[in-house]
Amino acid sequence: MKMNYDGQLLTTTITLCYRGKTLQIPDIIIDTGSSHTIFSPDVLEAVGVTYENGDPVYEAYGIGGTVSFYTKVMDYIQLDKLKAEQMEVDVGMLPKTHKGLLGLDILKTYGFIVDMNNLELYTPNFR
Template sequence: MKISFDGQLITTSLIITFRGKTLQIDDMIIDTGSSHTVISPDVLEEIGVIYENGDDIYEAYGIGGSVPFYTKVMDEIQIDKFNIKNIEIDVGVLPKDHNGLLGLDILMTYNFIVDMDKLELYPSKSKAEDLL
């Protein structure tokens, strides 16, 4: 899948499904420095993702300090033609109105390759068959 580079950040789009509702999220930052994939609650609220009693709250630490987040299991995430089912995603506030971060939990688990020469994101051949 094609990715974008604006001179500072590399971004992509994905489609997320939660409890049967689907949403395309654009401008997801591909963040190899983030251990987890995090999506803004403002974005996910559109498909009914909200904090519910019993959801665990955690704290994430980064260059900008710390922020609270909670996790939700999504029915599916689709990155281009590759589908990942029943995946846990962190929901937390991000700086500067970013929609989300595509982190190492997905990039490494599914052996995604970030090809900066071609500006493409794709899983390695060994994992691609598992995702189709």
């Protein structure tokens, strides 16, 4: 799948499904420094994602300090031809211009290759 590079960030488009509702999200940041895939709650509101009593909550630590997140399981996350089912993602506040971060939990699990010469993101099985 094609990546976009704006001179600072690598981004791509993903599709996700939550409780049968599908959403395509452009400009998701490909973040090899993030251990988890994270989405802004504002973006996921469109498919009905909200905090529910009993959702796991934890704190993440990074350059910007500490942020609280809760966890949800998506029916699937689709990246080009790869459809990862029952994927756990984090939902928490990100900088306003960030819709989400595609983290190592997906990138490493599925063996994604970041091809900087061709600005492509792919797995050997789904190229």
